[in-house]
Amino acid sequence: MPADPFERLGIPRRFAIDRREAEEKHLALSRALHPDKQVGASPPERRAALSLAIEVNEAWRVVRDPIKRAEAILQLSGLEGEVGETREPKPSGGFLMEVMESREALEEARASKERAAVEAVVVSAKKQREDVEGELASRLDAALALPEVERLPALRATIPLLGRLRYAARLLSEANTARDEIDGF
Amino acid sequence: MPLFEIFDPKAKPRPIGIDLGTTNSLVAYVRDGRPVCITDCNGAALLPSVVFYGDQGVVVGEPAQREAASHPRDTIVSVKRFMGRGADDPETRRLGPYAFAGPEEAPNRRVVHFKVGRETVTPVEVSAEILRALRDLVRDELNAVGPVVITVPAYFDDAQRQATKDAGRLAGLEVLRLLNEPTAAALAYGLGKRAEGTFLVYDLGGGTFDVTVLRLEDGVFQVKSTGGDSALGGDDFDRTIAEELLSRANLSENKADPRVVRTALDAARAVKHALTDVESAEWVMDERRGTLTRVELEALVKPVVDRTIPAVRRALRDAEIEASELDGVILVGGATRTPLVRRVVRELLGKEPLADIDPDQVVALGAAVQADLLAGEQLKEAGEDVLLLDVVPLSLGIETMGGVVDKIIPRNTGVPTGARSTFTTYADNQTGFEIHVVQGERELAQDNRSLARFTLRGIPPMPAGLARLEVTFKVDADGLLKVHARETTTGKEQSIDVKPTYGLTDEEMENMLIDALDHGEDDLLARRLAEGRTEGERVLLATRKSIAAAGGMLPDEERVRIEKAIDKLAAAIAGSDPDRVRTATEDLDRATTPLAERRMNAAIAQAIGGRSLDEVAEEVEAARGVDSHVEEHQHGRANRGQGE
Numbered sequence: 001m002p003a004d005p006f007e008r009l010g011i012p013r014r015f016a017i018d019r020r021e022a023e024e025k026h027l028a029l030s031r032a033l034h035p036d037k038q039v040g041a042s043p044p045e046r047r048a049a050l051s052l053a054i055e056v057n058e059a060w061r062v063v064r065d066p067i068k069r070a071e072a073i074l075q076l077s078g079l080e081g082e083v084g085e086t087r088e089p090k091p092s093g094g095f096l097m098e099v100m101e102s103r104e105a106l107e108e109a110r111a112s113k114e115r116a117a118v119e120a121v122v123v124s125a126k127k128q129r130e131d132v133e134g135e136l137a138s139r140l141d142a143a144l145a146l147p148e149v150e151r152l153p154a155l156r157a158t159i160p161l162l163g164r165l166r167y168a169a170r171l172l173s174e175a176n177t178a179r180d181e182i183d184g185f
Numbered sequence: 186m187p188l189f190e191i192f193d194p195k196a197k198p199r200p201i202g203i204d205l206g207t208t209n210s211l212v213a214y215v216r217d218g219r220p221v222c223i224t225d226c227n228g229a230a231l232l233p234s235v236v237f238y239g240d241q242g243v244v245v246g247e248p249a250q251r252e253a254a255s256h257p258r259d260t261i262v263s264v265k266r267f268m269g270r271g272a273d274d275p276e277t278r279r280l281g282p283y284a285f286a287g288p289e290e291a292p293n294r295r296v297v298h299f300k301v302g303r304e305t306v307t308p309v310e311v312s313a314e315i316l317r318a319l320r321d322l323v324r325d326e327l328n329a330v331g332p333v334v335i336t337v338p339a340y341f342d343d344a345q346r347q348a349t350k351d352a353g354r355l356a357g358l359e360v361l362r363l364l365n366e367p368t369a370a371a372l373a374y375g376l377g378k379r380a381e382g383t384f385l386v387y388d389l390g391g392g393t394f395d396v397t398v399l400r401l402e403d404g405v406f407q408v409k410s411t412g413g414d415s416a417l418g419g420d421d422f423d424r425t426i427a428e429e430l431l432s433r434a435n436l437s438e439n440k441a442d443p444r445v446v447r448t449a450l451d452a453a454r455a456v457k458h459a460l461t462d463v464e465s466a467e468w469v470m471d472e473r474r475g476t477l478t479r480v481e482l483e484a485l486v487k488p489v490v491d492r493t494i495p496a497v498r499r500a501l502r503d504a505e506i507e508a509s510e511l512d513g514v515i516l517v518g519g520a521t522r523t524p525l526v527r528r529v530v531r532e533l534l535g536k537e538p539l540a541d542i543d544p545d546q547v548v549a550l551g552a553a554v555q556a557d558l559l560a561g562e563q564l565k566e567a568g569e570d571v572l573l574l575d576v577v578p579l580s581l582g583i584e585t586m587g588g589v590v591d592k593i594i595p596r597n598t599g600v601p602t603g604a605r606s607t608f609t610t611y612a613d614n615q616t617g618f619e620i621h622v623v624q625g626e627r628e629l630a631q632d633n634r635s636l637a638r639f640t641l642r643g644i645p646p647m648p649a650g651l652a653r654l655e656v657t658f659k660v661d662a663d664g665l666l667k668v669h670a671r672e673t674t675t676g677k678e679q680s681i682d683v684k685p686t687y688g689l690t691d692e693e694m695e696n697m698l699i700d701a702l703d704h705g706e707d708d709l710l711a712r713r714l715a716e717g718r719t720e721g722e723r724v725l726l727a728t729r730k731s732i733a734a735a736g737g738m739l740p741d742e743e744r745v746r747i748e749k750a751i752d753k754l755a756a757a758i759a760g761s762d763p764d765r766v767r768t769a770t771e772d773l774d775r776a777t778t779p780l781a782e783r784r785m786n787a788a789i790a791q792a793i794g795g796r797s798l799d800e801v802a803e804e805v806e807a808a809r810g811v812d813s814h815v816e817e818h819q820h821g822r823a824n825r826g827q828g829e
Contacts, residue, residue, distance in 0.1 A: 010793030025793055027405060031572055032792040033785070035601060035662040039361065039562040042727035043774050044781035052785055054603040054659065061598060176502065183495040 005059035005072055015066075015073060015140040022063055029056045066133050067169060070162050073140060077155050088163050095160075099167055102128070106171065110178045118179045125172035132168050136161045198331035200361070200560035201323055202369075202552025205312060205335055205349065207265040207391030207418060208519060210234045211546060212319045213553035214327065220373065220553040222546050223326050231545060232322070234391075236261045236314045238301035245318035254451065257282035257443035259301045263420055264315075266392040267297045267308040268352075269344030271687045276416060280424050280450075282443030295687050309352045309689060310697065316356035332359040334556040336548050338393040339365035340413035340578050342624045342634050343666045344687045350663065351689060355697055361559045363663040365575055366390070367397035368408060369551030370517040372573070373542055375401045382512030383409070385500070387530050387538065388548075389493065390518035392418040396497050398504035398511075407574045410503035410597045412496040419457075419520035422486045426453035426477075429485055434473040457482065461522050483525045490529050497533060503597050514538040519545050575600055577660055584621040584630035586611060593658050596626065600660050607673075608654040614646035618654050622668055635686040641670050710763065717766035721758045724770055725751060728777055731784060738783050743776075750776040 006013040009025045031037060033053040038046045062068040074083045081087065091099070102125070109117035136158060143154035202220070204211045209231040213222045222230040229247075237249035237260045244252065253260040261283070266276055277285050277297060286298035286305045298305040316335075323330045335358075337349050346363055353360040367386035374380060381401055388395040395413040399406055427449040431437050439445040452470045456477050459466035465478040501508060516538045520526060530538050542550065558571055576597045582590040583606065593604045610618065618641045625633030644652050653673040660666050689697070699709055728751060732739065739747075754769040 027572075028792040029789060030574060031570070032788045034572060034574070036362070036559060036573060037562060039559050040723075040727055040730075042724050042731060042777055042781060044778040045727070045731060045784065048778075048782045048785040049788075050601055050661070051603075052789055053601050056789075057599045057602050058604070061602075180495065180499065183498060 004076055005062040006076075008055055008059035009063060011063070013073060013076065014144055015070060015137045017063060017069070022060070026056065026060045029053075066136070067162070067165055070136060070140060070158075070165070073144070074155060074159065074162070077144075078152060079155060079159075082156065082159060083162070085163075085166065088159055091160065091163055091167070095164060095167075099171075102171055106175055106178065109175075110181075113182060115179065115182050118175060118182060122172065122175040122179060125168060125175050129165065129168040129172055132161060132165045136165055198329035199323075199327050200331045200553075200556035201333045202549055202554070202556045203316065203319055203333050203335045204366070204369075204549035204552060205265065205315065205337075205352075206234055206548075207263050207393060207420065208234060209391070209545065210315050210319055211549035212323055213546070213549040214323075215553050215557040220550040220557075222549055223322055225322060226325075230549075232315070232318060234262070234264065234315050236264065236311050238304070238306070240302070243314050245314050253447055254444070257447035258284050260447075261299055261301070261306075261311050263392050264308050264311040266416060266420070267299075268312065269342065269346070269348040269687050270297050270308070271295055272297055274687075280427065280440065280446060282446045282450075284443075295685065296689065307689070309348050309355060312349070312352035313355035313701070316352055316358060320356060320358065330358070332361040332556065332560060334362045334364050334552045334559065335360060336364050336366045336369050336552045337664075338388070338390070338413065338415055339367050339395040339397050339408075339411040339575075340393065340415045341664075342415070342579055343581075343636050343664070344634065344685060345415060346664050347685065347688050350665070351694055354694070355701055357701075361556060363665070364552055364555050364573075365395070365397070365408070365411070365578075365664070366393075366548045367395050367411070367515075367517065368399065368406060368573055368575055369549075369555065370515055370542075370547045371397075371399055371401065371406055371551070372554050372571075373547045373551035374515055374539070375406060380513070383504075383506060383510065384513045384515055385497070385511050385534065386515045386517055387493075387497070387521065388413075388517035389520040389526060390418050391520065392416070392420045394418055394493050394496065396493070396500045398500050398506060404571045405574065406572070408576045408597075408599075409506070410500045411576055411578045412500040412503070413578075414492065414496060417489070417492055418518070419523075421489045422457055422520065422523070423450050423453045425485050425489060426457060426482065430456075430468055430470060430475075430477075433475055434470055436470075436473075457523070461524065479524070486523070486525060490523075490526055494529070494533060508534045508536075511536060516540040517544050517547055575662070575664070577602065577664060579624045579634075580626055581622070581624050581636075581658060581660070581666060582630075582633075583608075583656060584623060588630050589628060590623055590625075590630050590633060593656075594660065598660075600664060601662055603657065603659045605655060605657045608656065609650050610644065610647075610652045610654075611649055613649050615649065615652070616644045616646060617642045618644060618652075620654075620656060620668075620670060622666070636666065637668065637685050639668075639670070641672060644672050645675055647674070714761060714763040714766070717763045717770070718758050721754055721766050721770050724773060725754060725758075728773060731777070731780065735780060735784065738787065739780055743780065747773070747776045747780070 009022055011017060011022050011025055030053070033049045033056060035046070035050060035053065038049045041049065062072050071083050106121045109121050139158045139161060143151060143158060146154055199214045202213045211222050211230055211232065213220050224230045225232070232246045233250045235246065235249040235253065237244040237252040237256060239252065239259065249260055253262060270276055272285065274297065284300040286300050296307050298307055299311070320330050333353065335349060335353055337346055350360055350363060367388045370386050370388065371384060383398065383400045386397045386399070393413065393415050394417040395411065397411045398409045400409060430452055431440065431449050436445055448470050452468050456466050456468040460477065460479045460482050465476055468475055468477055511534060514530060514534050514536050516527070516530065521540065521544050527538060555573065576599055577594055578596060580592045580596045581594040582592040585591045591606065593606050594602060608618070619638065620641065621630060621638050622636045623630050623633040624636050627633050641654060651674065655671050655673050657669045658666060728747065732744065732747065750773040754773050757765045757769040
């Protein structure tokens, strides 16, 4: 990850990004730096442009992905030691029950080999991810807007939501894989 | 071509687009702003990708195809399916007439070797013969051959891409770029028709299947996702039909006879083509004949066509788009002429697919457009503001403990891209670390394509888990991967020998280049001088332009240093010592590196802020250079890997 992906793309550091703006910045930077635009440049210019183009693409990959974006915001705000799957606190009991239930549903659907059953899990995982993402967006950006003394604890309090977002994303990807298997991949 | 022509600045050779296809290959160039295919003396644009190794030498194209029936082993058809493959690849065991060199005969098992006549040849060499034939076609038409863009299936992995680039180099071509075939097709459609929106390209060629979802907007072609199967195509229709014909002719027992197999494959192809337009056709195999209906043919090939469906679904999902949201579907590749394919695509996507540009030519035409654009950039001419943003087709990763893959770069990541991962030792006093790079989506390394293995040695003895091994991946705009590894505990950079699992080493390439030249070493020296001069001239031109544009970004002292290096290089180019040219080019490179970094940082600031170069020049002056930034970026990434 570049030092600050938001800075690299020239966009404000927040969770609810203006996607269109970010996309336009990414394109403008690509127009300036992409190897296709540097064919006539000298080798040192091509090298410098390539390494910046790689950074820009990586920054875009981080900013575009809700989980990576949230991680980047928390890390850049001084919580780098507390973010990351192995560092974050274990999920609460109630949430663990939810996770186990949805996993069971996926396993049953997978075992049934019915495309529609797996599809239903895909739809529900998608919904779950959207809900968590919406909550994380409002809590993170509200925390970022707080005065400095209150900011860090408020940001720290969003970390469990990040964990839930990870679970939801993983469930969705496993449900998609299960559907691929039924489709013969 | 006499050497002096290369250096004549007035005779700018035309940039060329090449579609190096499984069944047929084509060349195209841009004439009066429009791409056109070059035809041979008979008016044919398609050069059959067939190479015959006979007693009288190598023959390519139509004449080679005529030899296929009588010399099935010495006539290589569909060589593209073997590009970047190992000698033990399943492809070598499918229905086909070839003889492959066994382990005792092949110089290295990492690549396929065909036994032809008394020699053995690799797919890279066979492909280079096809490229030479195309080059000759271009020379006949345009007198000189410019830099080329060669297309590859989007789903080609790193080894297959590298093999294609090697073939270009072996054929003496300057390869500007490898371009993904569906992207090339979109370029031909998009520029010709000024289309905007999201399109799906369904590309079923002779031996490969690609599906790509891309968005066209404002001259930007942004690939959203790509998928496919690099061993699925019209050839598989032919094989299935051939099996059926062999069984109908009671010849199934004779599958070991290459002549019978070749005849069956040819008969299958002929009857398949005939059934594109009629409902029933006759097949002929030597003295045996019979009738095949389109219904029967479709029942035979349906399973093959159905294999494309999951890849289409996944490409849509990866692009986060529904079929109903597509603005159009583009058909590419000769196999999409089969009515069944069109029906399946229409039913799957709910749209009548576009095929108004000849599906055989569209890829070459797009490649010509891209070659023209890139060469325009090379000369810094004002051109159309077109940008192609492509992706990595298959995830790249490293094998970790227990044979599980740690994905470093996921599929559909935009190129160029890079990533860095840190690994650690798992045993006390471990002094070596083997790194296995793989490509694919499966969880276990053994189920993916092996790209390279290398060992990092000389790690100082220390307890397990303490050493830090940093592995860097870089994927360039050709989709080609470069891997570097270093041990960071001691801070010592180590150079490592990356051995491609299924490719040629630099040394093997060098030997092939020498073999390919008529007079061996002497020619190689001449070629090195020629290449050095061309490169040197290009660097001089680029440097002069960047000095002229530098303005306040270039202090006098630095300017003097650069100008001295320019004079030295110009003098070396006028001389005849290739080593001197190389040294002078490297010196100029070093002298201009700080300026290049300042200029690129200025370009970035301008792109983000929309400000003029002069405005940002002063800020940049004070800012830290790219090097310090990259350094920081490296440390920022070093947080993944085993044991953490």
